[in-house]
Amino acid sequence: MSNRGTHTATIRDVAAEANVSISTVSLVLNGKGNVSEETRARVLQVATQLGYVPRQAARNLAARRSGNVGFVLRDDHFTRSEPFYTRIFLGTEFEARHQNLYVLLTTIPRHYHPGEHTPRFLRERNVDGILVAGKVDPAFLEEARGTGVPIVLIDFEWDDLPAFVINNQAGAREAVEHLIERGHRRIALLGADLDHPSLRDRLDGYRLALSAAGLPVDEHLLITDDADPTYSTGYRLAGRLLTLDPPPTAVFCVNDALALGVLDQARQRGIPVPERLAVLGFDDVERAAEAAPPLTTVRVFKEHLGELAMRHLHTLIEAPPEETSRFERGRHVVRVNTELVVRGST
Structure with a gap:
């Protein structure tokens, strides 16, 4: 193992030291791809010894970010037999992968009491933004907004928070x-x-x-x-x-x-x-x-609704503080069009 002194290790260094391609290193560090266990173990060992920090992780550390996004909905919405919000959640998950974000799903009760029902990720300040799907108690939205993290609503409108809703x-x-x-x-x-x-x-x-x-x-x-x-x-x-x-x-x-x-x-x-x-x-x-x-x-294009909301939340997370001020009233809601599907009941 070579001694690189104070040199900041790059993905190229890890690849050269482990005798694999850069793409293989990327697959291993992202937990993807068909890579043998032997190669995976060698790459991880080299990355640790070199002190290699992936670029996204380094950016998150410098910006004091967690790389996590909270997804909140009411518990009775999550347990219903019709998976309306499940489809929206899938859309946010697909988009989150593109943005290197992890989605933390939690539910809250219909009647929300701050402190008693506060989600763990909110107590620990472990998210960079929050998506809220469906109608929730305004007490939660007040508490969440008080943390200063960006919030985007889906299928619900409240005050001047940005919202993605159906037309x-x-x-x-x-x-x-x-x-x-x-x-x-x-x-x-x-x-x-x-x-x-x-x-x-x-x-x-x-x-x-x-x-x-x-x-x-x-x-x-x-x-x-x-x-x-x-x-x-x-x-x-x-x-x-x-x-x-x-x-x-x-x-x-x-x-x-x-x-x-x-x-x-x-x-x-x-x-x-x-x-x-x-x-x-x-x-x-x-x-x-x-x-x-x-x-x-x-x-209703449910997955698309989730994708759009996550994309906008990512924009808010990445934007400088001076650009994340509240939307002007009347200009903060994006409406997604629908499609009539004619079947036998009419």
Whole structure:
């Protein structure tokens, strides 16, 4: 082993000393590639003896960075059967790999108490930025913002934090216009948790579509609840929907979970879909295509949403402090377009 004195070791030095290529050293240090255990052990030994620090790690050390990013969502969002936020998380993970970042996933309760529920990485200041997916208690956002690390929201809007959301209003409007084009005039809306900005925007899109077609918004056709927009909520609200007199010929549900509940309630009551009731959802979860009949819905590009949010968070982490000031109100939200997917339920 040569003595390099005060010379700062480079990846080229490690490769030469271990008698391997630079690409092999890179694969070993990044834990990738088909490298034999013998070669892997030799490269790691040489890197340690030379005191080699990979460039990214050196930058992180100089900037006092951890190389970690926190991903936070509510525990009841994470445990639901429909993997909406799981898909978003996968998107952030794919992008994080490109940026040499590690994603630390954690969940918080619906009712958050700072200190009692503070995520470990936040207590230990072990992240360079935070992604928050879905609706969370503002108490957490206040606490997280107090640490000074960049925060990016996904599928939720709060104060002036940067947010990446679905173009919910446009997607809902296109969905209801599809029902109108199919000849429906008595179109109900089935919704829950409409305090959530995304779901409220879908209600607005429903109203806009009716208004543009010269159709009145009949408040009796708005079947809503404060509960979470789950399958069981949809099944329960469908009981109210299907007893309306005169009945609607179509229903737009603010998410697929609600729509799947409507389909099952209609089937139990012997109401054929779409012959007597057209049903349309939003999100295009995996179960939508497998429903009976297959659910017409609005596709949300979930992985892409996660990728965009992670890319922006990385930009905030790398930007000088003077460039990471808050967005101006009204200019801090990026809306990602959707796609109508027509299936058998309409």
